[in-house]
Amino acid sequence: MISNQNVPVDTTPDTPQSTSAAARLKLKEKVDRAPKAELHIHIEGSLEPELIFSLAERNGITLPYSSVESLQAAYAFTSLQSFLDIYYAGASVLIHEEDFYDMTCAYVDQALDNGIIHSEIFFDPQTHTVRGVSMETMLAGIERGLAEGEKRGLSSRLILCFLRHLSEEDALRTFNQALPYFEQYAHRLIGIGLDSSELGHPPAKFARVFSQALGRKMRLVAHAGEEGPVSYIYEALDILRVERIDHGVRCLEDPQLVERLAQSRIALTVCPLSNLKLCVFDSLSDHNLKTLLEKGVAVTVNSDDPAYFGGHVNQNYRALIDALDLTEQQCYTLLRNSLEASFISDDKRQAMYRQLDHFWFS
Numbered sequence: 001m002i003s004n005q006n007v008p009v010d011t012t013p014d015t016p017q018s019t020s021a022a023a024r025l026k027l028k029e030k031v032d033r034a035p036k037a038e039l040h041i042h043i044e045g046s047l048e049p050e051l052i053f054s055l056a057e058r059n060g061i062t063l064p065y066s067s068v069e070s071l072q073a074a075y076a077f078t079s080l081q082s083f084l085d086i087y088y089a090g091a092s093v094l095i096h097e098e099d100f101y102d103m104t105c106a107y108v109d110q111a112l113d114n115g116i117i118h119s120e121i122f123f124d125p126q127t128h129t130v131r132g133v134s135m136e137t138m139l140a141g142i143e144r145g146l147a148e149g150e151k152r153g154l155s156s157r158l159i160l161c162f163l164r165h166l167s168e169e170d171a172l173r174t175f176n177q178a179l180p181y182f183e184q185y186a187h188r189l190i191g192i193g194l195d196s197s198e199l200g201h202p203p204a205k206f207a208r209v210f211s212q213a214l215g216r217k218m219r220l221v222a223h224a225g226e227e228g229p230v231s232y233i234y235e236a237l238d239i240l241r242v243e244r245i246d247h248g249v250r251c252l253e254d255p256q257l258v259e260r261l262a263q264s265r266i267a268l269t270v271c272p273l274s275n276l277k278l279c280v281f282d283s284l285s286d287h288n289l290k291t292l293l294e295k296g297v298a299v300t301v302n303s304d305d306p307a308y309f310g311g312h313v314n315q316n317y318r319a320l321i322d323a324l325d326l327t328e329q330q331c332y333t334l335l336r337n338s339l340e341a342s343f344i345s346d347d348k349r350q351a352m353y354r355q356l357d358h359f360w361f362s
């Protein structure tokens with residue numbers, strides 16, 4: 001459990017505190033509609049229980065749960081691992097291209113509803129190849145859904161994540177298997193990441209595969225400092241050479257690291273409701289996001305696994321506004337950070353900044 005205590009904090013409010021309920025509601029409604037990017041969303045974690053059950057039925061799969069309600073009842077997580085066990089069971093219903101397409105279309109609908117104009121989406125190929133589902137099948141389905149999303153106003157990119165509880169040899173095999181698809185889907189598939197069980201699987205374990213990806217000029221990210229120690233964040237930065245840290249909330253234990261993140265503008269893709277559900281913080285009012293913001297770290301707000309953690313990105317903003325009494329300026333900073341930290345071209349980024357500013361200030 002992370003403690004936000006004993007950390008010197010600049011407590012000077014930038015507006016008179018504390019916001020009235022009416023002002024807070026107005027701010028939440030404004031953030032709901034604001035153009036934003038999402039940079040930390042696992043597509044398999046967007047699978048709602050109803051869709052899990054309908055895909056299971058379509059594919060003749062018997063789940064270890066008798067109903068949507070009994071599956072939902074199992075969403076009482078005590079740690080990252082307790083979640084991952086259920087998350088991988090949920091993903092087992094994905095067999096055919098159409099299943100990946102349906103899952104992606106459902107996410108696109110939600111993303112557009114949440115004001116997301118650009119999304120960088122993780123997928124976990126090893127979760128599927130181990131069950132005999134080909135890279136071709138999953139990518140064809142996801143790409144078809146995202147191409148349709150693009151026509152509806154959702155720009156998107158894909159990031160292939162390696163499961164860190166598996167060996168580096170497995171990651172290297174998966175990487176080599178994926179190489180032709182990095183060419184075929186070059187407009188979409190832009191980089192690699194690292195997810196799954198963090199403790200005991202430090203980033204350094206994946207040094208070779210990240211070095212190969214760097215050599216091919218791929219974009220690099222990794223989960224670090226969610227449950228794992230500060231040293232994992234240093235390894236992700238210095239050994240894997242990542243450009244963003246997924247989660248990274250434990251950086252606050254190391255003032256030098258916080259300073260380095262703030263200076264370099266290496267962003268953290270923070271997922272508040274995920275942190276709450278996986279017991280990284282006792283309550284959202286203990287969350288360190290506001291402290292990190294005040295220290296100048298490029299923090300962003302994301303949903304992680306929205307079907308499992310209680311909502312999409314707007315639910316995360318709403319919960320933070322309530323729990324941390326975020327100001328209007330802080331909300332704007334978070335939204336702008338999401339565009340700043342994205343892997344889009346500078347032209348596109350400037351256009352998105354203008355879209356945000358036009359919405360926010362007019």
Ligand code: HPA
Pocket residue numbers: 042045080087195196197198223226274304305
């Ligand atoms: O939050 C997460 N952490 C690690 N692995 C994951 N896979 C899906 N979500 C997560």
Ligand SMILES: [Zn+2]
Pocket residue numbers: 040042195223246304
């Ligand atoms: Zn994640």
